[in-house]
Amino acid sequence: MEEITLKTREIAYKDLSTGKVDRVIGFAKGDFIYESNPTFISDIDELDALVWDSFCVNNLSKYLINELKDVKKIGIFLKGCDSLGFNQLVQDNKVDSDNVLVYGVPCEGMVDPNKLKKDNLLKGLIDIKRSGEKILLITKQGDKELKAKEYEYDKCINCKHPNPVVYSELLGDYITRNNNVVDDFQEIKEIEAMNSEERFDYWSKQFSKCIRCYACRNICPVCSCDKCIFENYEPGISGKGKVDSEDQFFHIIRAYHVAGRCVDCGECSRVCPEGISIDKLNRKIIKDITEIYGEYDAGLNTSKSSVLVNYELEDFDPFESIKGGK
Amino acid sequence: MFLESKEEVIIEKEEFKPLIVAFCCNWCSYAGADLAGTSRQNYPANIRIIKVPCSCRVNPNFVLRAFQNGADGVVIAGCHPGDCHYSTGNYFTRRRLTIFTNLLDYIGIERERLKVDWISAAEANKFASVMNEVLEKVHKLGPNRKLRDVRWKR
Numbered sequence: 226m227e228e229i230t231l232k233t234r235e236i237a238y239k240d241l242s243t244g245k246v247d248r249v250i251g252f253a254k255g256d257f258i259y260e261s262n263p264t265f266i267s268d269i270d271e272l273d274a275l276v277w278d279s280f281c282v283n284n285l286s287k288y289l290i291n292e293l294k295d296v297k298k299i300g301i302f303l304k305g306c307d308s309l310g311f312n313q314l315v316q317d318n319k320v321d322s323d324n325v326l327v328y329g330v331p332c333e334g335m336v337d338p339n340k341l342k343k344d345n346l347l348k349g350l351i352d353i354k355r356s357g358e359k360i361l362l363i364t365k366q367g368d369k370e371l372k373a374k375e376y377e378y379d380k381c382i383n384c385k386h387p388n389p390v391v392y393s394e395l396l397g398d399y400i401t402r403n404n405n406v407v408d409d410f411q412e413i414k415e416i417e418a419m420n421s422e423e424r425f426d427y428w429s430k431q432f433s434k435c436i437r438c439y440a441c442r443n444i445c446p447v448c449s450c451d452k453c454i455f456e457n458y459e460p461g462i463s464g465k466g467k468v469d470s471e472d473q474f475f476h477i478i479r480a481y482h483v484a485g486r487c488v489d490c491g492e493c494s495r496v497c498p499e500g501i502s503i504d505k506l507n508r509k510i511i512k513d514i515t516e517i518y519g520e521y522d523a524g525l526n527t528s529k530s531s532v533l534v535n536y537e538l539e540d541f542d543p544f545e546s547i548k549g550g551k
Numbered sequence: 552m553f554l555e556s557k558e559e560v561i562i563e564k565e566e567f568k569p570l571i572v573a574f575c576c577n578w579c580s581y582a583g584a585d586l587a588g589t590s591r592q593n594y595p596a597n598i599r600i601i602k603v604p605c606s607c608r609v610n611p612n613f614v615l616r617a618f619q620n621g622a623d624g625v626v627i628a629g630c631h632p633g634d635c636h637y638s639t640g641n642y643f644t645r646r647r648l649t650i651f652t653n654l655l656d657y658i659g660i661e662r663e664r665l666k667v668d669w670i671s672a673a674e675a676n677k678f679a680s681v682m683n684e685v686l687e688k689v690h691k692l693g694p695n696r697k698l699r700d701v702r703w704k705r
Contacts, residue, residue: 425659425697452636454612461616470619472702474612477658481611484650506654513653518646533650536642542632543649544667 229277229330232396233302236328241269246300246326250288251289252281258350259338263288267296277302279353282378284492285310287446289320299325302396304332305386309488309524310446314393316527317486319449329392331400334373334381336360341376352375359513368510380491380504391524410512412505432472434499441493442479447486447523454478480506485532488524517541559603569623569689573682574613575670576606578636580628582672595686598626607641611651614665619700624664624689626681628679631669641669647686660697663688 239247247401253264253274260278265288266272284307292299303311308329308491314320333355342346343363349365360376362369386399407416416424439455442448455463455475464471480503489511493503514521514532518540575581581602603609606629617625627648635641646698648667656662666685670678689695 300571421656421659421661424657425658428658429697463611466702468701470698473658473698474615474619477615477654478612481651481654484654495621506657509657510654513650517649533643533646536639536646538633538642540642540645541649542645543652544645 229397230275233275233277233328233330234272235392236396237266237272237275237300238269240300240326241267241272246298247296248292248299249275250285250290250292250299250301251275252277252283252302258352259336259341259347265292277330279336279355280338282309282495283446284446284490286314286320286359287444287449289314289325290449293320293324295326300328301325302328302330303389303392304330305384305388305390306380306488306490306492307446308389308391309386310490312524312527313447313486313488314449316531317447317449322527326394327389327392329395331359331388331395332384333387333400334384334402336373336376336377346371360387365432378491378495380495410508413509413512416505416509428534429469431501432476433469434501435472435476436473436499437467437475438498438522440496440498444492444496445483446490446492447483447488448479454482475502476503476506478536480510483507484510485521485534486523487511488522567685567690567694568597569622569694571595571626571682571685572617572622573598573626573628573687574603574606574609575600576601576629576636576641577604579630579634579672580606580670580678583628583670583674583678587675587678590675592675594679594682596693597693598682605635605637605644607637607640607644607647609644609648611647612657614651615698618660618664618695618698620703621699623692623695624666624685626685627665628670628678628681629667631671634671648690661692663692664695679691686693 233251238514240246241249248265248267250263250265252261254276255262259280261276261278263285265273285301286307289299289301299388311327315322338347346362350362351365352363353363355373358373360371360373362371382403383406384402387402416427457463458465465507487507489508491504497503518532523531575584584600606627609627614625629641629644632641632645651666652665655665668681670681
């Protein structure tokens with residue numbers, strides 16, 4: 226980890242001083258050791274703040290939309306899942322990839338401070354080191370070795386893209402993660418197997434927890450509209466009321482708006498303060514798209530246009546009741 | 552005699568009359584509905600038709616809002632794929648609504664409540680039969696309680 230921290234500083238110094246980039250988006254330590262916050266650096270003197278550790282979980286790619294309005298060229302540190310979001314932003318014409326220098330960082334998986342907190346491991350924490358399947362906690366009381374899988378973010382456990390899919394320069398070596406996932410959509414199938422009453426109960430329980438903070442929308446790399454429907458309070462468009470129907474409206478429409486573009490990075494569920502499993506909605510749509518329109522991984526390929534902005538004459542038609550039309 | 556007739560009225564009031572909202576495309580299905588009317592086809596009166604320029608104009612918001620504000624079933628009708636007035640509109644509808652109907656089913660709304668069909672301007676018969684079929688299915692399911700806005704009153 227320290228190696229990569231040094232590498233990030235080195236490469237940022239090189240490119241900032243030669244004028245290759247005007248600004249660097251990376252991570253800096255926050256108030257606590259388990260906080261790594263996004264930081265925006267244009268000045269070479271501030272580069273010592275850059276770090277890379279096991280808490281750099283945010284997807285930085287969405288900041289590009291706003292930052293590129295200020296400066297021309299930006300260097301950005303992206304992990305595997307972030308790079309998918311970046312690709313999708315490029316595909317949606319939100320970001321011009323010519324103006325961005327991507328420093329890819331292979332990622333072994335990020336550590337969830339909440340899981341550490343649950344087991345009371347944050348006390349006296351000085352540093353955390355990761356090597357493969359093990360994490361080493363260095364605390365005031367002594368060192369402690371833990372199994373990495375137990376303390377990773379939920380979204381990291383079954384990570385499919387530990388290595389960036391797009392980058393100008395790669396920091397560190399390629400990583401292979403062995404996932405023993407038999408079925409990608411196991412959870413979705415479990416819900417599908419319920420009857421409609423049970424499904425509705427399950428989802429209304431989930432949705433009624435929602436406090437409508439819109440964190441899931443704000444973190445989402447593909448929710449990139451300048452004007453959002455959920456901020457349009459014209460009558461009948463988006464209601465402010467805290468009632469179940471408005472919560473359901475928000476979640477169904479949010480999932481539908483990212484349909485075909487969701488890169489399945491799992492950030493929405495991670496940031497949800499109420500623990501709603503939002504990704505299960507997105508993944509249902511991904512499952513349907515895969516089943517009906519063939520394998521399509523949003524964010525992997527920028528040349529192929531997204532499923533719902535495209536069509537084919539011979540598409541599967543579930544609505545045709547009588548074949549032959551007239 | 553008087554008492555009997557009063558009882559009848561009460562029973563009639565309690566009988567469930569589903570409310571169906573039908574989004575009909577201006578060029579095909581709306582004309583189909585018109586033809587069904589002029590050729591004296593029978594289709595139920597509890598269907599409220601909303602004219603849209605093209606079936607791909609139907610935003611999923613409309614469907615959700617319809618369910619929230621009193622509809623027991625929603626029908627979306629457009630031209631047959633290939634016959635769209637705007638050439639490609641209903642190809643997009645087909646993909647979008649395939650995903651959206653599956654999503655609603657996943658949330659727990661019965662599949663029978665949201666019907667998508669292709670009805671051309673000449674298919675008065677089909678229009679009437681689709682509407683009758685939807686009404687029958689929704690009648691069997693009973694009033695829709697899911698997604699309903701609690702602030703809404705009939």
